[in-house]
Amino acid sequence: MTQASLKVRFAGPLVTFQDGGRPGQMRFGVSASGPMDRLAATAANVALGNAPGATLIEVSMGGLVLECTEGALSVAVTGGDFTVEHGSAAVPCWSILALEQGDSLSIRPGKSGSWAYLALAGEVAAESWLGSSATHSTSGFGGGALSAGQVIEVDEARLREDRHGAIARPDFLPEDRQMRVVLGPQDRHFTAAALAAFRSEPFALTNAFDRMGVRLSGPELPSAGALSIPSEPITRGAVQVAGDGVPTVLLADHQTTGGYPKIATVIGDDIGRLSQLRAGDKLRFAPVEAAQAVRIARETAEARAAYLAAIAVPKGTLAQRLMRANLISGAISGEEAVPD
Amino acid sequence: MAAVTFTPVSDHALMVQLGDEISDALTARVQQLDSAIHAAAPQGLLETVPAFVNLMITFDPVVTDHAEMEQAVRALLQEGAAAQVPGAEREVLVCYDDDLAPDLAAVAKAAGLSPEAVIEQHLAAEYRVGMYGFAPGYAYLSGVPEALQLPRKPKALRDIPAGSVLIAGPQCLVTTLTMPTGWSIIGRSPTEILRNDPERPFLFDVGDRVRFARIDRDRYETLCKGGTA
Numbered sequence A: 001m002t003q004a005s006l007k008v009r010f011a012g013p014l015v016t017f018q019d020g021g022r023p024g025q026m027r028f029g030v031s032a033s034g035p036m037d038r039l040a041a042t043a044a045n046v047a048l049g050n051a052p053g054a055t056l057i058e059v060s061m062g063g064l065v066l067e068c069t070e071g072a073l074s075v076a077v078t079g080g081d082f083t084v085e086h087g088s089a090a091v092p093c094w095s096i097l098a099l100e101q102g103d104s105l106s107i108r109p110g111k112s113g114s115w116a117y118l119a120l121a122g123e124v125a126a127e128s129w130l131g132s133s134a135t136h137s138t139s140g141f142g143g144g145a146l147s148a149g150q151v152i153e154v155d156e157a158r159l160r161e162d163r164h165g166a167i168a169r170p171d172f173l174p175e176d177r178q179m180r181v182v183l184g185p186q187d188r189h190f191t192a193a194a195l196a197a198f199r200s201e202p203f204a205l206t207n208a209f210d211r212m213g214v215r216l217s218g219p220e221l222p223s224a225g226a227l228s229i230p231s232e233p234i235t236r237g238a239v240q241v242a243g244d245g246v247p248t249v250l251l252a253d254h255q256t257t258g259g260y261p262k263i264a265t266v267i268g269d270d271i272g273r274l275s276q277l278r279a280g281d282k283l284r285f286a287p288v289e290a291a292q293a294v295r296i297a298r299e300t301a302e303a304r305a306a307y308l309a310a311i312a313v314p315k316g317t318l319a320q321r322l323m324r325a326n327l328i329s330g331a332i333s334g335e336e337a338v339p340d
Numbered sequence B: 001m002a003a004v005t006f007t008p009v010s011d012h013a014l015m016v017q018l019g020d021e022i023s024d025a026l027t028a029r030v031q032q033l034d035s036a037i038h039a040a041a042p043q044g045l046l047e048t049v050p051a052f053v054n055l056m057i058t059f060d061p062v063v064t065d066h067a068e069m070e071q072a073v074r075a076l077l078q079e080g081a082a083a084q085v086p087g088a089e090r091e092v093l094v095c096y097d098d099d100l101a102p103d104l105a106a107v108a109k110a111a112g113l114s115p116e117a118v119i120e121q122h123l124a125a126e127y128r129v130g131m132y133g134f135a136p137g138y139a140y141l142s143g144v145p146e147a148l149q150l151p152r153k154p155k156a157l158r159d160i161p162a163g164s165v166l167i168a169g170p171q172c173l174v175t176t177l178t179m180p181t182g183w184s185i186i187g188r189s190p191t192e193i194l195r196n197d198p199e200r201p202f203l204f205d206v207g208d209r210v211r212f213a214r215i216d217r218d219r220y221e222t223l224c225k226g227g228t229a
Helices: A038-048 A192-200 A268-275 A290-311 A318-324 B024-039 B066-078 B104-111 B115-124 B217-224
Strands: A002-011 A016-018 A056-059 A064-070 A072-086 A089-091 A095-100 A104-120 A151-157 A178-183 A203-209 A213-217 A238-241 A247-250 A262-266 A282-287 B005-009 B013-017 B045-050 B054-059 B089-094 B127-132 B139-142 B157-160 B164-168 B171-174 B179-181 B184-188 B209-214
Touching (some): A038 A104, A038 A290, A178 A268, A262 A268, A262 A282, A268 A290, B013 B066, B024 B066, B089 B217, B104 B184, B115 B184
Parallel strands (some): A178 A282, B089 B209
Antiparallel strands (some): A002 A064, A064 A104, A072 A095, A072 A104, A203 A213, A238 A247, A238 A262, B127 B139, B127 B209, B139 B171
């Protein structure tokens, strides 16, 4: 098929190429990277008819403005509630639309959310490292950050009109700001008062927030014992507390080892929604037992699979959709009836 | 022998701690367990991350859980001493010229040695890859001779070039990125640790043995330009 080119008119900091990430390399000091909000990124790809881990663009609160300079293709936008403009027309976030030569697309922070995803129907040309185009922000390895003037080439660019329109948002994760955690590995290093504050007090995100992690503000969490432990492996979601008693939640591009004690670790399914909060937003930590965390992971995996399967189904041709909407029933005889 | 402890980490990982105090013997046991796990991969295993005194196992929580993973590891530990991981021998080339080794004089002064004696000691030791961390390809090598074991500098310096050969305490590290560091910079290496080779993307695996070999400036410059002199 054909090629499409998108010229970057403006890109804020930390607007990067991402894909499903590069898990399995932590033993070499390499965190998995990939989208800060994996579910939103996967949804954008799947709803567009791409592979779930296809290369897409993660848009930070810095924003992104593109212009289609060649060809035409369908694109999907998901993530936080960003303000999306197609030319001068406002487009809801969580939708699929066509970009044609001369069209511009602007994605800027809106009501809420810290990260938006732009998936492109076709194969995005991006540098790969260790088999993945996910940008590891501290090294710059992978697809890299976008900058003004850059041209994004999309091979096999396609218009997928049968997918245009709204993408159903996931509704199977809690919508509150309670982040479920499993305590430890070093919860015993903290004073009883620190543990009580961790469980019951709100914490706010600060603007020390990037792809490596986010510093919180709130009650100090003094550690009872040694300030440092022998450097040990860390996973995404770790809530580590430096010597000053301030917790940091480690995110997609986290260091793979470290010597600060971790009071708790956020469960996998809550890291995306934590990452979508903004500086100043408050959250609370809700400790769950490890076995309960696994039950949550299993239930969520099932709900996620059903959700992704549902949004992966094309909505049908324009005629079919119009019929379904019962707007012109009878006008198109000979068309098969499409069940609701 | 200290008791082994198992601690759940989030919904998808288990920390297996073999002891508290860093020692070569303990790190070797972590590495033995690491290879035993890979030789008989338990169902649902995703990856293992070995460090000095512990090992993190990540798994797919849809397939397995912390308790099953702990059981699998306990069984492996009971099977007894897996063979010591021999570790491949790797060579890292270093140029110790003054401008590439800004802290060599200070290290020499603190150690009460001449800069040449520091270089000799650094070259004479055999190092072992204890773990990776901090950034891609940052391999922590244990085995710095006692005379050269110095604390970190009080302040980190910014923009230290990739390839810098650093020491702090019992550890040595060859950097792969331009990064800040508070460790002492005693040389520069043209040896690529990030190899851009899909078959073996990193020069070392955890447990490998490492020796440094001295090169002169001409060879350093040639190798940096991609030559093979």
